[in-house]
Amino acid sequence: MAKNIExxxxxxxxYLQLEKSAKFVIPNYQRAYSWGLDQCDKLWQDIEAFRTSESDDPYFFGTVIVDVSDSKTFSLIDGQQRTTTFLLLLKALLVRLNEVIPKISNDEESEPLKEGLKDNRKKIMGILYQAEAEDIPAMIKNPSSMQGIVILENHSINELYxxxxxxxxxxxxxxxxxxHVAKLPRKQRDNKYTHHFRNFKFFYKELEKKDGSELxxxxxxxxGKCQIIEIRSWEVAQAITMFNSLNSTGMPLSDADIISAQMYSKSEDKTQFNTEWEKxxxxxxxxxxxxxxxMNSVLQQFMYIQRAKNNEFDASTPGLRRYYTEINSxxxxxxMQLCADLLKIADAWDAIKTHPMVKLLLKFNENAKLFLASYVYRYDVAQLTDAIITDICECLLRLFVLLELDDTAYSSAKYKAFLFKENIRLVDAEIDFNAIEQDFNQHIGNEKNWRSEAVAEAIWVYEKNALVYLNEYLYAKEKGLPFDFADNVNIEHIMPSSGNNITSIQTDAGIEDKEEFKALVNQxxxxxxLEENINKSIGNQWFKTKKQKTVSEKSGYKDSQYHIAAALQxxxxxxxxxxxxxxxxxKATQRLIDFIFMQ
Known part of the structure; x- marks a missing residue:
């Protein structure tokens, strides 16, 4: 008969001291380790505040729930974030003890402190390496003996490290x-490390500030004084239910965590599911x-696709968790089918992520991703041609440019309601793109929604940067030239907006009023x-200087890959x-108006 929870x-x-060969296990369905420096700093401050209070009472750090149906495996149902962090803190403490102990004098006065530090080191090594007291001196002399001892095994399908x-x-x-820890690609400084190492480093650096006595x-x-409540369960079947309903401290479970846990629990071949989910x-x-x-946005995009397939065009959207676990459970x-559907969306984004039109569209509004994903879901990745991506991105761009210039919010009927209704047609492979484009033409051309004169006025007073990218694209298209832009591209003010020469430049331009000048230079x-290196080299130079130089000199517009800059020579x-x-x-306004209203 199964035991009750205990x-x-x-x-x-x-709690952390396990018997020899026993270990903590993070189950397949758990989330990845996600505690950051904020959570670690709070934990640290709590411990420090308790320590300095000199209270005789213990300090409580919440509840953890473990499945112990296998006597040698402590499966972490709730509390994996804290358990992992406690182990990282103990390791940082052990490293500092190993550094400090040899520096303590061997005189009679220092002996109690040195023995206390050694005693704490023994306790930590007993936890982290399941070492008996008599084995610890040999382990200290031969640190390589600590390798291969695993007290925390991570099976999470969501954990990459x-x-x-x-x-x-x-x-x-x-x-x-x-x-030896993992280094993340394309990241700098501490951002190149995982949460695990950054948190370990945080604790180590804090402990580095302490002398032997404080340590x-x-x-x-x-x-000796920090406590938790450990709840043990002897029934594996309780794991998913408890996981879904309990999260006693730390970061809340994301929708993706809950949904992937449900998928795992319902999969017939859990090994196959793990393989697909990890992919x-x-x-x-x-x-x-x-x-x-x-992951949450991929799930959201598939929800939009499913709702469109079911002819739902209500612009009010349920939460992800409710949609997947209740509305469309x-x-x-x-x-496995849901895995295939989600992978198809992810593969499509991987294929189109560097397409110039996708990058341009996403300069305007993140909501565009929902409807772009719906349309490209029609196709297998190999079918996603340049023409297909350009056509749909231009269509969406026209509407989201209007949103950029409009005082009306995305939630208005002109935008969100129209797009939700149109999404039913976007996902339907039987509907030709020309029909979709016609829908956009009619909607945008409706003078009850927008008048081209009012849009032109909005362009004239527009001071942000998204339209600069679109203007470059439309100029390139007009001239039959290729278009793309680098991630680090700069926005160059032809007439500088600041700098040492600004007063002279303002005077030569015939502008006396500072407010008029500010509005003018931001048009x-x-x-x-402009390329970043060119922009840095020309700074706030005179126009004649800017346009005459070359890229090889890192000082002018002449050989820029951006066509408007190059044309200025x-x-x-x-x-x-x-x-x-x-x-x-x-000229830019006319270009934009022609594009938006298809004139």
Whole structure:
């Protein structure tokens, strides 16, 4: 007969002290380790405040729930974030003890402190390496013996760095840990490390500030006075239910965590599901680093696709959790099919993420992703041609440019309601693109929604930068030239908006009023795309200087890959004045109006 759950108040050090060969396990359905420096700092401050209070009472750090149906495996149902963090803190403390102990004098006065530090070190090594007291001296002399001892095993399908804790715990010292942990691509400084190492480093650096006596006091308090309630369950079947309903402290579970847990619980072949989910998770993780989509947004996009397929055009949208677990829970009954659907969306984003028109569209509004995803879902990735992506992006761009210029919010009927209704047609592969384009033409051309004169006026007073990218695209299209832009492209003010020469430039331009000057230099006609290195080199130079130089000299417009900048080398004047900005703004405005209203 199965036992009931069993709660026990324990010291954290007792909770973490497992029998030889026993281990904590993070189950397949759990979330990835996601505690950041904010959570670690709060934990640290709580411990420090308790330590300095000199209270005789213990300090309580919440509840953890473990499945112990296997006597050698402590499966973490609730509390994996804290358990992982406690182990990282203990390792940081152990590294500092190893650094400090040899520096304590061997005189009679220092002996109690040194023995206290050694005693705390023994307790920590007993926890982290399941070492008996008599084995510890040999382990200290031969640190390599600590490798291969795993007390936390991560099976989570959402965790990309499953062995990160093991690498840190096996390290001889801080430098050894830093050498062996994972390094994230395209990241700088501490951002190149995982949460695991950043948190370990945080604790290590805080402990580095303490002398031997303070270190001893910290260790005694954490090991001897900090407590949790451990709730043990002997029924594996309770795991998913408890996981879905309990999260006693720390960061709340995301919708994706809950949904993936439900998918796992309903899968017939859990090994196959794990394989497929990890494939999706790795790809989406990369896309998230590139600021394209995360798992929640992929789930949201598929929800939009499903609602459109079911002819739902109500612009009010349910939460992800409610949609997948209540409204359309049948999706979770076929987890492998849902995996395939989500992977198809992720693969499409991976294929189109660097397309110039996708990058241009996303300069305007993130909501465009929902409807772009709906349309490209029609196609297999191999079918996504340049023409297909350009056509749909131009269509969406026209509407989102209007939103950029409008005082009306996205939630109005002109935008959200129209797009929700149109989404039913976007997902339907039987509906030709020309019919979709016609829908946009009729909607945008309806004078009850927009008048071209009012839009033109809005362009003239527009001071942000998204239209600068679109103006470059439309100019390139008009001239039959290729279009793209680098992630680090700069927005160049042809007439500088600041700098040492600004008073002279303002005077030469015939502008006396400072407010008029500020408005003028921020008009779309005074802004162009320009390479970062060129922009830095020309600074706030005179127009004649800017247009004459070359890229090889890193000092001018002449050989820029951006076509409006390159064209300025042939500008008939050597002075860029108020009339030139107005003329350029007028041309840009006409270009934009023609594009928006298909004139």
């Amino acid at each position: 709660p026990t108040l324990k010291l954290i050090s007792t 499953k062995d990160e804790v093991a690498k840190i715990l096996a390290a001889v010292d801080f430098m050894d840990a830093e050498k 001893n006091g910290f260790a005694k308090n954490f090991l 999706i998770n790795h790809l989406v993780h990369e896309l998230s680093h590139q600021k394209m989509v995360d 049948a999706l979770l009954d076929q987890p 779309v006609g005074n802004k162009i795309l 042939h500008y008939p004047k050597d002075v860029w004045e108020k009339s030139d900005i107005e003329a350029a703004t007028d």
